[in-house]
Amino acid sequence: MTDVVIVGAGVAGALIAHKLGKAGKQVVILEAGAAIPPNINAYMERFYKSDAKVPESPYTPELFDKTGKMADPKDVPAGRQNALMLSAENWQEPAVSYAIQKGKRPFASTYERIGGGTSMHWLGTSLRLLPSDFKMEALGSDWVEMQRGLGSDWMDWPIAYDDDLKKHYADAEAQLGVSADAAEQDYLKLGLGSYEYPMPGIPLSLLDQTVAASLKGKKPESLAGPDVAPLAELVVRSTPAARNSRPYQGRRACAGNTNCIPICPIQAKYDPTITLNDALSTGNVTIMYQTVASEVRLGENGNANEIKYKQYGADGRPTTDGSIAAKIFVLAGNAIETPRLLLMSNKQIDKGVANDNRKSDHKGFVGKYLMDHPYYVAWGLTDPAKDPVFPYRGPLSTGGIEDLRDGPFRKDRAAYRVEIGNEGWNFVIGGDPNITALDFVNGANVTGVNKGGANGLPETLVGKDLATKLNAMISRQIRFGFLIEQTPDASNAVTLSTEFKDGLGLWRPEIKYDLSTYTRKGLAAAKQMADALFDAMGATQLTAIAENDPTAFTIDFNGKSTRVNYLGAGHMMGTYRMGTSEDNSVVDADQCAHMHRNLYLVGSGTFPTAGTANPTLTIAALCLRTAEKIIARL
Amino acid sequence: MSDFPKTDEAADASADQGEAGRLGRRSVLVQATTALIAASSVSFDKPALADTASDDNALLSFINLSAALTGVPNGSLRPNVDPIDLKREYFKFIRLQKETEPFADLLKLAPAKREALTDAELADIRGKVAAAVKMNDKVKYLTRSITLLWYLGGWYVPSALQAHEQSKGKARPGFQVVSANAYTHGWIWRVAQAHPMGYSDMQFGYWKTTPADLKSFGGPFQ
Numbered sequence: 001m002t003d004v005v006i007v008g009a010g011v012a013g014a015l016i017a018h019k020l021g022k023a024g025k026q027v028v029i030l031e032a033g034a035a036i037p038p039n040i041n042a043y044m045e046r047f048y049k050s051d052a053k054v055p056e057s058p059y060t061p062e063l064f065d066k067t068g069k070m071a072d073p074k075d076v077p078a079g080r081q082n083a084l085m086l087s088a089e090n091w092q093e094p095a096v097s098y099a100i101q102k103g104k105r106p107f108a109s110t111y112e113r114i115g116g117g118t119s120m121h122w123l124g125t126s127l128r129l130l131p132s133d134f135k136m137e138a139l140g141s142d143w144v145e146m147q148r149g150l151g152s153d154w155m156d157w158p159i160a161y162d163d164d165l166k167k168h169y170a171d172a173e174a175q176l177g178v179s180a181d182a183a184e185q186d187y188l189k190l191g192l193g194s195y196e197y198p199m200p201g202i203p204l205s206l207l208d209q210t211v212a213a214s215l216k217g218k219k220p221e222s223l224a225g226p227d228v229a230p231l232a233e234l235v236v237r238s239t240p241a242a243r244n245s246r247p248y249q250g251r252r253a254c255a256g257n258t259n260c261i262p263i264c265p266i267q268a269k270y271d272p273t274i275t276l277n278d279a280l281s282t283g284n285v286t287i288m289y290q291t292v293a294s295e296v297r298l299g300e301n302g303n304a305n306e307i308k309y310k311q312y313g314a315d316g317r318p319t320t321d322g323s324i325a326a327k328i329f330v331l332a333g334n335a336i337e338t339p340r341l342l343l344m345s346n347k348q349i350d351k352g353v354a355n356d357n358r359k360s361d362h363k364g365f366v367g368k369y370l371m372d373h374p375y376y377v378a379w380g381l382t383d384p385a386k387d388p389v390f391p392y393r394g395p396l397s398t399g400g401i402e403d404l405r406d407g408p409f410r411k412d413r414a415a416y417r418v419e420i421g422n423e424g425w426n427f428v429i430g431g432d433p434n435i436t437a438l439d440f441v442n443g444a445n446v447t448g449v450n451k452g453g454a455n456g457l458p459e460t461l462v463g464k465d466l467a468t469k470l471n472a473m474i475s476r477q478i479r480f481g482f483l484i485e486q487t488p489d490a491s492n493a494v495t496l497s498t499e500f501k502d503g504l505g506l507w508r509p510e511i512k513y514d515l516s517t518y519t520r521k522g523l524a525a526a527k528q529m530a531d532a533l534f535d536a537m538g539a540t541q542l543t544a545i546a547e548n549d550p551t552a553f554t555i556d557f558n559g560k561s562t563r564v565n566y567l568g569a570g571h572m573m574g575t576y577r578m579g580t581s582e583d584n585s586v587v588d589a590d591q592c593a594h595m596h597r598n599l600y601l602v603g604s605g606t607f608p609t610a611g612t613a614n615p616t617l618t619i620a621a622l623c624l625r626t627a628e629k630i631i632a633r634l
Numbered sequence: 635m636s637d638f639p640k641t642d643e644a645a646d647a648s649a650d651q652g653e654a655g656r657l658g659r660r661s662v663l664v665q666a667t668t669a670l671i672a673a674s675s676v677s678f679d680k681p682a683l684a685d686t687a688s689d690d691n692a693l694l695s696f697i698n699l700s701a702a703l704t705g706v707p708n709g710s711l712r713p714n715v716d717p718i719d720l721k722r723e724y725f726k727f728i729r730l731q732k733e734t735e736p737f738a739d740l741l742k743l744a745p746a747k748r749e750a751l752t753d754a755e756l757a758d759i760r761g762k763v764a765a766a767v768k769m770n771d772k773v774k775y776l777t778r779s780i781t782l783l784w785y786l787g788g789w790y791v792p793s794a795l796q797a798h799e800q801s802k803g804k805a806r807p808g809f810q811v812v813s814a815n816a817y818t819h820g821w822i823w824r825v826a827q828a829h830p831m832g833y834s835d836m837q838f839g840y841w842k843t844t845p846a847d848l849k850s851f852g853g854p855f856q
Contacts, residue, residue, distance in 0.1 A: 047832060048814035051788070198644075245838065256841050259832035387844070392828035394841025422841065426831065430806075433822045437785050441778050442795050444803030450810040462781065463760055467705035467825050467855035471848070474826040 002028050003634050005307055005326040007293045009339065010117020012602045012617060012623045013332035014275040015175060019627035021282030023633055027289040028324060029279075030309055032078040032115035032337075034060045036273045044265050047194060054083035055121040055262045055570070076614050077503040078292055078314040080094040081110040081336075086568070088548045095507075099336065100497045103513035106550050107492075109372050109381060109568030111334050115289060116273040118334060118570065119616055121262040123396055124241040124269040125419070126178045126617040131161040131189050132406050133611030139411055147561050152487035152516050153369065154607045157464040158580050158589040162191070172620035173240075174198050176270045177248045180240035186239075188406050199245040201238040202254070205422045207389040207478055208399030210382065212236035216536045220403075223532040225558050226524055227409035236399045236420065242270035242616075243395055249274065256394040260421055269395075291572035292504055294321075296329065296345040296353045296599065304329045304353070304599040310504045318504055328598045328630055332623075335605035339367040339494045340509045342576070342601075354576065354586050354593040354601065365586045367494040369574035371486040374515060374566035376523055377421075377481035378530035379428045380541040381449065388475035391424035392433070397481075398422060404529075405612045413557070414485040414522025417612045418529070424477030433474055440469055448542045449473055460616075478539060482526035483569055485612050487516040494575050515566075518556075524557035527564040570614050573604040590629045591622060602626055691746035692738075696725050698751055699744035701856070702759035703781045706821055708751050710852035711784070718815050724783055727812055733792045736773045740766070756856055758838070771796060782809075787816030824851035 004020055006013045010033040020027050030223040037043065043058035057063065060626035063082060065071045073079040090096040091106040101107060111118040134157040137144055147154050161166050172178075179199040182192040204212070212235065213221070213324050220231040243260070244253045254268040267274065279285040287394035292310045306325040315317045325630040331338045343366060345353040355364030382389055401418035409415070425432040429447060443460035450458040461469055492514060496507040515523070534541040545552050545565045552565040579585025583595035591606050593599040602623050604615035700721075701708040712721055728734050743762040743783040745755070775792035782790050786809070794807035811817050818833040827845040829836065848854050 044832065045814055048817045049811045051809055051811060053831075203839045205841045208843065209842070253838040255834045255838060256829075256836055257832055258829070258835040261834065357715055390827055390845050392823065392826055392831060393845065400842070423831065433826060434786055434788070435807075437782060438790075438798070438807075438820055439803070441781050441785070443799050446803040446806075460702050462705070462763075462777075463756065464705040464855045467853070470822065470825045471827070474822075519644075627730070 002026050002324065002326040002631065004028075004328045004330060005324050006330045006332050007307065008032070008116045008117060008332035008334075008603075009338070010112075010286060010332060010334070011119040011272040011275070011620050013117070013330065014272040014279055015331065015620055015623045016330055016627045016630070017285045017354045018275050018603065019624065020631060021279045023631045024284060025631065027279070027285040027328070028294050030307065030324070031115055031287055031289050033289070034113070035289040036115040036276070038268065040263075040265065042339065043263055045476055048264055053262070053506065055110060056080070056082040056112065058263045059112055070096050071117070071285070072096070073502060073508065074500065075316070075503050077316050077566045078113045078323075079502050079508070080289070083110055088546070088550055091550060092357065094500050098508060100500050100508055100510040101513070102510060103217040103492070105514050107370065107372065107513035107568065108374075108510045108551060108566065109572055110446070111336070111570065111572065113337070115276060115287070116231065116271055119270075119272050121261050122271075122570070122616055123614070124243045124264075125175065125397065125614045126176060126180075126240045126242045127402070127417075127613035128190060129161065129611040129613045129618050130406050131191070131202035133248070133609060133613070134160050136410075136609055136623055137545040139380045143411055146520070147487070150516060151489050151491055152518060153234050153490055154488060155577070155579060157608055158578055158585075164625065166191070168621040168625045170195065171624045172564060172617055174453035175275065175624065176617070176620060177244060177251070178240050178242050179245035180238065184237050185240060187403060190407065190454075199248055200244055200542065202241055202243060202395065202398050203390075204236065204238055204399045205394045207391065207422060208236050208238075208420050210386075210389055211399070211420055211533070211535065212308070214533070215401075218536060223536060224404055224529045227412065227525070228404060228407055231403060231407065232392060234401055234403055237399045237402050239397060239419070241398075244268045250470045254395060258392050258394060258396060262395045276586065278623060293331075293341055294344060294504070294506055295347065296331070296341065297323070298348050298353065298596065303596050310506070312316075312504060316503055320537070330600040330602060330626075330630075331519070332602050334403070334603055335370060335575040336494050336509050336511070338601055338603065338605050339575040340404065340496065340507075342366045343494075343496045344506060354595055354599065356582050356595070365577060365584075368490045368492070369486060369577050369608070370486040370492040370511065370513060370572070371574040371607070373483040373569040373571045373610060373614070374519060374523055374614065375488060375569040376482040376484065376526045376530070376564055376566055377428050377479060378482075378527070378541060378543040379425050379477070379533070380534055380539050380543065381473070382476045383479055383538040383567060384472070384476065386538070388472075389478060390475050391422055391477050392426070392474070394422045396421065396423050401414055405496045409525075412518075412521065413525055414484045414487070414519050415612050416484045416522055416526045416529075418526075418533075419481040419483060421479040421481060424474060424481070425479060428479050430478070435471075436473055437470060440473075441468055441489050447473075448544065476539075480530055480533060482523075482530065483571075483612055483614070484519060484522040484526060484566075488574055488577070489514070489608055515553075520553060520555050520564075521557050523564045523566060524555050524562040527562050528558060528560065569614070571604065571610070573610050573615055576601045576605040577608040578606040579608060591626045592629075600630065649810055673825075678709075692741050693721065693725050694746035694748060695741040695744045697721055698747060699740060699759065699763070700780060700784055701751060702744065702756050702763065703777055704784045706784065706852060707733040707854075707856055708747075718819055720816060720819055723813065723816070727789070728780065728783070731789060731791070732773065734776060736770065736776055736816060740769070740773065740776065753856060782811070783816075785820055785822045787818070787820040821852070824853075825855070827851055
């Protein structure tokens with residue numbers, strides 16, 4: 001009999017499968033999406049030839065159907081959210097958007113359903129959560145109660161940083177291959193001591209160096225606002241990343257392809273297919289592609305008994321239905337697809353598997369507390385009197401400001417981290433350098449910088465004038481990203497649509513999403529920091545928020561009326577949170593469902609709070625820990 | 635007098651379909667290059683060879699026209715060792731696109747010269763192009779399509795560029811990436827002293843220092 005069935009071949013599923021396979025356990029993975037191609041060039045070719053170079057461009061399902069229109073999700077067997085579904089026109093349109101969005105604001109993150117999962121298009125940033133992130137109740141019971149009254153259900157993790165999670169972070173950093181210098185990362189009580197990362201840190205880019213020079217000698221409160229006053233200084237730190245700074249695990253050192261998202265062409269950035277291939281090489285792990293889990297079935301003892309699935313062919317049409325039994329089941333989808341599967345498993349129990357069904361007045365936790373890191377971006381041009389910073393070179397991001405991830409201000413507003421971008425305006429204005437070129441060749445001013453003609457009208461340039469202008473403009477492009485901690489709000493939830501199905505006849509996910517005042521204040525603080533950063537650099541800011549942007553809002557913060565918007569960070573968290581009992585959560589610290597003791601739910605859906613670190617490293621650390629627990633049980 | 639087709643003629647040409655259409659465009663090209671062939675005193679034994687030579691000369695004119703439009707030296711658009719051969723790929727590609735009827739006449743504005751163009755020669759081409767552009771919007775937007783093709787490796791249909799400009803950028807034009815090579819060899823990356831996103835031949839850590847000067851990226855621009 002199969003020991004373990006894993007649903008999902010992303011980073012979580014791959015790491016667990018590998019560890020179990022190495023221990024001689026028999027594992028079957030069910031993956032909803034297509035197989036990994038024999039050669040990465042299949043992905044690269046699709047990327048190069050894509051008109052819309054969004055995070056999903058290299059992967060399947062194709063973004064457009066044969067007629068060139070965006071595929072209708074009702075026809076797609078294993079759909080997913082993609083960046084093109086999130087425009088002001090599309091985000092609430094079920095003929096375009098896979099998820100049915102019924103909230104006040106868009107949930108703006110996207111994902112993959114493919115061998116390797118969403119970490120195929122991740123940036124590689126590998127920050128640990130801070131010790132304080134696991135203990136937000138330390139802000140006081142009054143604060144927790146006050147927040148609860150506002151709809152935000154803060155809860156300590158049932159595991160602490162300094163418990164065995166710290167050693168699993170180190171294990172995860174070895175598995176993924178993280179480059180960083182411990183001395184530089186030992187801030188905000190991370191307690192790295194004599195620890196050494198697997199590889200030395202990634203060098204700072206010219207822009208990182210320019211920002212660092214601008215911060216020198218300035219008081220943090222003059223940049224980041226009065227609520228950070230106790231902070232001694234703001235520094236730019238090299239960002240820990242699962243990106244090779246020297247050959248590692250048979251993979252090359254980063255060649256700075258500036259393409260971590262959507263795909264590193266040389267796999268210098270870790271992606272889960274690396275672990276997946278290792279898992280398959282153990283001889284104990286098999287994988288079934290194009291196999292969509294549709295129901296978790298329970299046995300008489302209440303434990304999971306089997307998983308039913310639906311398969312489809314190369315043409316996208318359903319082929320066979322089946323089921324698979326095992327001793328232990330691991331659901332390793334993401335924070336949208338895993339609750340969707342649990343909620344679809346409602347034929348035996350009304351509220352779905354792993355939801356609290358005991359009390360008639362209890363509505364359960366599955367699907368609730370959906371979180372992201374709402375992502376504010378600001379962009380502009382450096383001072384023409386200073387040396388250019390030459391973007392579009394190096395990894396997409398090499399440096400950041402991390403010291404604002406914690407502080408007393410967390411009683412009042414969300415924390416954030418600052419990510420410095422090396423890809424100019426590539427994604428912030430809809431696909432640069434094309435937009436800048438189009439402006440100057442065709443006499444438009446979408447970028448906001450083409451106003452050198454008569455009366456400030458756009459210029460149309462040819463020849464040397466054109467080449468010189470493009471060089472001057474592009475070599476000075478800068479952008480900053482701010483990742484904001486989001487509150488865990490029960491009202492932000494994934495449920496099942498009762499109207500719209502996918503190409504296999506399964507109900508699509510329905511999402512309700514909004515931002516609390518606490519989170520919106522964090523965004524406002526980030527926006528004010530961005531403005532100050534441009535001033536400190538003597539740079540010209542060109543950040544623009546469209547009038548019809550459904551994510552935009554205005555809020556008073558620090559005595560200033562502040563208009564701000566957000567993107568998705570791709571960090572879906574919190575919809576099957578971990579806690580101490582079924583009274584407050586879906587899974588325990590081992591990521592095992594309280595209600596079904598052979599059913600594990602892994603991935604960032606288990607995070608009870610979001611912190612400001614991108615989730616992949618923590619997902620990996622928790623999964624490696626969970627794999628040990630499973631092995632001990634088998 | 636301009637040699638560029640008037641609107642009606644252009645419409646007739648674009649209405650040509652299939653083999654007949656290709657022949658139509660080809661005959662225009664041959665016509666366009668006849669004067670140049672005569673001027674360069676090249677003699678041909680067979681008509682078939684004459685066609686090939688015409689194409690070669692037209693290709694040279696295309697490269698020189700492109701150099702004038704983009705600012706990239708003609709020697710950089712036509713390197714001595716050129717396994718990628720984008721120049722020929724683009725030359726063929728443009729002739730198969732809709733709304734490119736003025737292409738043959740545009741080629742007449744640039745000499746079929748192999749050697750590097752002088753600044754005066756480039757200025758002369760640009761002057762002639764500017765005059766032609768003033769006479770005919772189809773020419774104007776075709777020159778911009780060609781410019782963007784070299785810079786971005788993608789084809790913007792001329793009428794889509796017209797709509798884009800007239801809507802002040804609101805009507806965002808779609809485009810077609812011609813090939814993977816076209817994307818990775820777009821001149822925008824070299825003009826930026828960078829490399830195509832997803833295609834770097836540099837070494838670890840290069841991003842911490844200032845890039846090489848423009849000469850290393852196919853410049854200086856003319």
